[in-house]
Amino acid sequence: MNLRLSNDFWLDMFRQIVSNPNYGTLPPTGKCIVVEYCSPNTNKPLHLGHVRNMLLGWSVAAILAAAGNEVHKVLIYNDRGIHICKTMAAWLAVGKGDTPESTGKKGDFLVGEYYIKFAELHAQQKQNLIEGGMSADEAEQATPIFKAAQELLRQWEANDPKTRQLWEMMNAWVYPGHNETYAKLGVDFEKRYYESETYLGGKQMVESGLAKGVFYRKENGAVAIDLSAEKLDEKILVRGDGTTIYITQDLAAADMRYNDYQMDTSIYVVGDEQNYHFKVLKAIMQHLGYPFADQIYHLSYGMIDLPTGRMKSREGTVVDADDMIAEVIATAQAHTEALGKTEGFTPEASQNLYRIVGLGALKFHLLKINPQKRIIFNPEESIDFLGHTGPFVQNCHARIQSVVRKYKAEHQLDGTIQLNPTDLHPAERNLFVQLYRYVPALQVAAQTYDPAAIADYAYQLAKLYNHFYAECPILSNKDPQLNHFRTVLSLTVARLLRQSMGLLGIELPDRM
């Protein structure tokens, strides 16, 4: 009796899901959320750490939007500063006028080469100075290449036209390179901020903070705030010489963002090495009385390390995003060909499948893990395509589409379900329950800013479907109503698979 009532309930629930094309989209909350993710420097290509950052940020934005929020995705470019000037100095020293056009190299990679070149030149020159009798500390600041970089920074800040021109030229090489990587990964930004446009704005905020008595001036003219009540100590906001520092620029950027969006919540997807920085940022914004300050949220994620330790771009030990993407697509191709899955595919369709499966594997691999956990990436070991993976879910979708194609070749699908609840198979009932759990899963993911909750949902759904698929014939029952019902069930599972995996930025192929 219990079972029967229960089956009635679930069958009714299923009918509602089938007849509601908007199932899984939550009603508007009226809240405006800005998500900043990926804050690259313009002196090198994007690497695997950025990939985690971008996938996480993009996915959280998608989840929040599905949960009924107005979401704006933004990016900030660290396009100025000593790191850029180092690259410029190296290019002036040994670049021989090379450009992406003249070398045929992708712009961000070409610029990145000079960042490494700078480190090499600096190390050499430092060694020479030390051999000449200078102390290591002194030599660190005294190499000709370092001095050239410092001079470029001074000239940049003084608006020297030639320096600005060089800077703009090299940055202009980087942006198309990064854009290509964003496109490959399928991430996008509504608005791009540039530090070169925000870094001066902090001074006004400092003035108003001083006027409000939130900040105070030290003996040497530096401006500070006392955050010892928050266990964050005293923070300097402006140096004794009147120049601003990193935190001040971020305050200015936050202020500018508020002017642009008047958001209720501001999310920063940034690595956990900056936990302290964002605590300070939030505390200062609270002291300054910004309405959204309490809703500043640092979505902190763990670094991706190599088995040998941290990736260091200066030492050339980084895994470049482009290489990673290319490799995972190549691996997808090898697996797919070994399984003979692309018979009858056009070359274009095959390439597209490799791309979808490769990226699916990569994205699922990075998003299924709780963001705060650090990931050790071993380049020797390729990413899995079996078991708890993106391709597992993709394959489930493809086999559903295959069954549905066969049904549609012979019959009409009208979506009506005629089934006696007592005839419900346990595997079918389990699928009903999992379909119903989509909304709670989405709510949890939105509340905790955690795509892993969605990845787990999609995996569970695919796993339950595969069990059903093995247990229950879909097309070969004597009862045509049963065939129809199981096809509708399959279609609905496919829909929720697409919906959930879509929140992770993962496409699902119709054949694989």
Place this chain on the structure above:
RNA sequence: GGUCCCAUAGCUUAAUGGAUAGAGCAACUGCCUUCUAAGCAGUAGGUUACUGGUUCGACCCCAGUUGGGAUCACCA
């Protein structure tokens, strides 16, 4: 030294304070003459780092210990 994060099976991991801690990989056994085997079914593998505490009940909350990581610039 101060602050913060992490620790679950050999490996990677899951679990609003509530049922026998759930998966995947690796290992072993079965299943393609019916819908896609990137799959399914099964075997084996756990003192949830350690010690206490709170609770009717703790992987989960609290305190301490150990191990790993991050951070604490008038750097970014």
